[in-house]
Amino acid sequence: MWNCANPRNKSLTLKHQARKRFGQHFLQDGPALDAIVRAIAPHAGDAMVEIGPGLGAMTQPLVERLGRLTVIELDRDLAARLRAHPHLQVVEADVLRVDFATLKPPSGRLRVVGNLPYNISSPILFHLLEFAPLIADQHFMLQKEVVERMVAEPSTAAYGRLSVMLQWRYAMESLLDVPPEAFEPPPKVMSAVVRMVPLAEPPLQDTRRLGELVQIAFSQRRKLLRHTLGKWLEARGFTGAFDVQRRAEEVPVAEYVALARAL
Secondary structure, three states, X not given: OEEEOOHHHHHHHHOOOOOHHHOOEEEOOHHHHHHHHHHHOOOOOOEEEEEOOOOOOOHHHHHHHHOOEEEEOOOHHHHHHHOOOOOEEEEOOOHHHOOHHHHOOOOOOEEEEEEOOHHHHHHHHHHHHOOHHHEEEEEEEEEHHHHHHHOOOOOOOOOOHHHHHHHOOEEEEEEEEEOHHXXXXXXXXXXXXXXXXXXXXXXXXXXXXXXXXXXXXXXXXXXXXXXXXXXXXXXXXXXXXXXXXXXXXXXXHHHHHHHHHHO
């Protein structure tokens, strides 16, 4: 979990030891923190939720601009510290168990930001898919390799199941990279910040069939689809037009979505 510790708040940093089980790495680079907040562009009155606020370095500039902020923190010691802030609503919970619908304001949509733990970043992204209609945008710091997979184009090595299962629902872009030396302790990988904006008119309502066929398609990505997805379609009596003489990575997102709708 990339917890941003502002170097201007060194006393906070010294009082909390980074915990390996939570994957905590504290961002020490002030310019990187400022760049992230600028990219988020918080405005007074926005209904925003921050996942994994940690020591509150990014939390503080956000709440200064917003007026109020909801934060989700699993570490009970950090959650207790955050509760001392008069303008924070603290949800002490595993984010995978949080019902974001309960955090939505009566009018408007949520904005979600956070420094996601690498070991469960994909489950968090899939969990948030359920609440996409309630969300205006999402800004996350993740492992750079994960961000590259999220925004990858077809016929590239990074294009895969994660690309398809997010691109059908979001417009996404990688905003900036953050090197390991910007953190204490430094991680072993590069990090990146991604922006995710839910599409106003998503092409699907039920994604279960899409998820099933995409998983089968990429189960053996080196083989032609006739060996995997083709057999799966044949077993279901599908007689529509879909070229299975390709590899999974060669099929654009729109074609996977069209196949799911046809089924």
